[in-house]
Amino acid sequence: MTIEGINTAVRPLVEVGNVSKWFGPLMALNDISLEIGPGITGLIGPNGAGKTTLLKLLTGQSKPSLGSVQICGHLAWLAKAKAHVGFCPYGDAAWDELSGRRLVTVTAGLHGFTGDEAKGRTESVLETVGMVDRADRPVRTYSKGMRQRIKLGQALIHDPDLLVLDEPLNGVDPVGRVELNELFLRLAGAGKAVLISSHILNEMDELADHILFVCRGKLLASGSLETIREVLGDYPLKVRVSCESPRQVAPQLMALESVKSVNVEPPEDLFLEVQNPNRFYAEFGEFAIAHDIQLSRLRATDTSAEAVFDYLMERAARPE
Amino acid sequence: MDSQPNISRFAACLQVFRLTLRRQFFSRQTIVIGVQLFLALAITIVWAVPKPWSPGARTGEQLAEQILSPLFMGFLLPLISLGYASSSISGERTGQTLVYLLSTSIPRPQIYLSQFAAVLLLTLGITLGCLSSLCVAAGMDGVAVLREFAPVVTLATVCYVALFLLFSAWLRRATFLALAYALMIETLTANIPGVMKRITVSFYAHSWLYDDSPLDLAPNANLPPYEPVSGGIAVAVLLAASIGFLALGMWLFSRKEYE
Numbered sequence: 094m095t096i097e098g099i100n101t102a103v104r105p106l107v108e109v110g111n112v113s114k115w116f117g118p119l120m121a122l123n124d125i126s127l128e129i130g131p132g133i134t135g136l137i138g139p140n141g142a143g144k145t146t147l148l149k150l151l152t153g154q155s156k157p158s159l160g161s162v163q164i165c166g167h168l169a170w171l172a173k174a175k176a177h178v179g180f181c182p183y184g185d186a187a188w189d190e191l192s193g194r195r196l197v198t199v200t201a202g203l204h205g206f207t208g209d210e211a212k213g214r215t216e217s218v219l220e221t222v223g224m225v226d227r228a229d230r231p232v233r234t235y236s237k238g239m240r241q242r243i244k245l246g247q248a249l250i251h252d253p254d255l256l257v258l259d260e261p262l263n264g265v266d267p268v269g270r271v272e273l274n275e276l277f278l279r280l281a282g283a284g285k286a287v288l289i290s291s292h293i294l295n296e297m298d299e300l301a302d303h304i305l306f307v308c309r310g311k312l313l314a315s316g317s318l319e320t321i322r323e324v325l326g327d328y329p330l331k332v333r334v335s336c337e338s339p340r341q342v343a344p345q346l347m348a349l350e351s352v353k354s355v356n357v358e359p360p361e362d363l364f365l366e367v368q369n370p371n372r373f374y375a376e377f378g379e380f381a382i383a384h385d386i387q388l389s390r391l392r393a394t395d396t397s398a399e400a401v402f403d404y405l406m407e408r409a410a411r412p413e
Numbered sequence: 414m415d416s417q418p419n420i421s422r423f424a425a426c427l428q429v430f431r432l433t434l435r436r437q438f439f440s441r442q443t444i445v446i447g448v449q450l451f452l453a454l455a456i457t458i459v460w461a462v463p464k465p466w467s468p469g470a471r472t473g474e475q476l477a478e479q480i481l482s483p484l485f486m487g488f489l490l491p492l493i494s495l496g497y498a499s500s501s502i503s504g505e506r507t508g509q510t511l512v513y514l515l516s517t518s519i520p521r522p523q524i525y526l527s528q529f530a531a532v533l534l535l536t537l538g539i540t541l542g543c544l545s546s547l548c549v550a551a552g553m554d555g556v557a558v559l560r561e562f563a564p565v566v567t568l569a570t571v572c573y574v575a576l577f578l579l580f581s582a583w584l585r586r587a588t589f590l591a592l593a594y595a596l597m598i599e600t601l602t603a604n605i606p607g608v609m610k611r612i613t614v615s616f617y618a619h620s621w622l623y624d625d626s627p628l629d630l631a632p633n634a635n636l637p638p639y640e641p642v643s644g645g646i647a648v649a650v651l652l653a654a655s656i657g658f659l660a661l662g663m664w665l666f667s668r669k670e671y672e
Contacts, residue, residue: 203425
């Protein structure tokens with residue numbers, strides 16, 4: 094049932110090969126293979142899907158029972174691989190007695206930076222995560238959002254190639270979310286691989302180039318949302334068309350082979366179920382020109398991460 | 414951040430050392446240990462004051478037999494060691510901050526060694542400081558006793574720290590096991606006849622003390638029923654145990670997957 098859609102033209106930073114992970118009798122991951130390259134990758138799945146286990150494997154916190162996890166050609170468990178990884182774990186834990194600035198400087202020290210280099214990096218990441226003016230307060234006085242930012246600063250201090258973020262927007266206010274999302278996009282634009290585990294699916298729509306859907310320890314699908322949606326051929330694409338006089342257009346649309354059903358929502362909306370999206374777009378283009386349809390909107394309504402996730406979950410629940 | 418970074422593995426280990434030292438010193442353990450030391454000091458001062466029924470000055474042998482051996486070596490030394498050593502790695506684990514250490518590019522054995530060095534330095538500072546205070550508080554003879562006890566306490570501290578740090582790497586709630594060990598094994602087993610006491614650190618520490626001391630510290634009716642081994646064997650066992658515990662802890666810490 095796995096759907097592969099990742100472009101592997103460039104050697105990926107992360108290579109996960111046939112990885113399984115057991116905790117006693119519990120199989121947390123079941124034969125997962127994936128690759129992660131530069132750009133933003135979203136990791137999506139319900140609670141208990143195996144997301145955290147996968148993140149732990151990628152950050153070298155645990156070892157696979159079977160298979161291998163490689164970061165930049167090194168086994169993730171080894172120290173060499175960790176030099177390439179920045180990890181922002183879930184939860185608020187930090188060395189609370191330190192100030193934010195001191196915490197980041199200590200982390201710089203833990204990565205082997207000394208003196209001016211450590212200070213310079215500290216100031217640079219504090220500015221990047223927007224904490225310069227609040228960095229001298231003890232971490233224990235920080236709000237949840239501020240903690241997320243300072244943790245992100247810790248993860249960025251050694252300029253890693255792969256940034257692994259477990260629910261990084263948890264507790265961050267809306268303005269902060271926009272700022273951090275822009276930061277993630279900037280990092281991705283600079284060639285970094287950013288892996289974001291999140292349950293806020295609509296944020297992934299805007300943010301992620303690729304999505305990894307996991308459920309019950311299996312990788313259900315990976316690739317861009319569009320690619321995955323296209324492959325889900327047994328779920329008709331839902332398209333919203335806004336035009337003048339939809340009642341006249343509706344019967345004509347039913348004549349198109351790719352259109353499965355049409356619902357009219359006055360005053361100007363039509364909701365279509367489309368069997369073959371590529372074919373539909375081609376047919377609809379010709380149709381609109383031929384009939385001089387004045388379109389004000391043409392949009393697929395179920396290509397969001399949430400919709401695709403629902404389809405994948407439904408598909409996974411079906412008996413084999 | 415595009416310039417070539419100047420990364421030093423030694424500096425990274427030093428940071429682990431400093432961080433551990435700071436976090437352990439500024440912790441609840443230090444307060445608890447401070448209270449214990451204050452009480453021990455008070456007991457020693459009261460003990461040292463000449464009594465109407467025993468007007469003469471206390472001797473070094475008396476200090477060793479009545480205060481340092483039972484109170485300090487039998488009780489305080491393991492408690493101080495476990496206070497810091499057993500809470501270092503397991504404390505980071507329960508506080509969910511161990512992940513920050515394990516996410517760095519420092520190999521795990523080096524993280525463990527850095528933690529060991531920090532905890533050992535702190536524990537040695539406190540135990541030797543405590544020993545010195547007790548000896549000084551006891552009077553002039555105490556300084557001579559300090560010279561006899563200092564090397565024994567140093568090696569026993571190394572052994573205890575290595576053991577309790579191993580517990581810390583192994584278990585989330587290592588302090589409970591360490592306490593059980595200190596109170597049940599070190600305190601009780603060390604004072605019963607038979608060979609069971611040979612599994613305790615204090616047995617070998619006392620054996621070394623009795624064997625090499627110019628003071629008259631040989632076992633007598635006032636001390637536990639010791640059948641000491643020779644000083645050479647005692648030192649060898651303490652050294653071997655310290656190295657063994659340290660190596661085992663490093664191995665365990667390097668392989669264990671922490672939640």
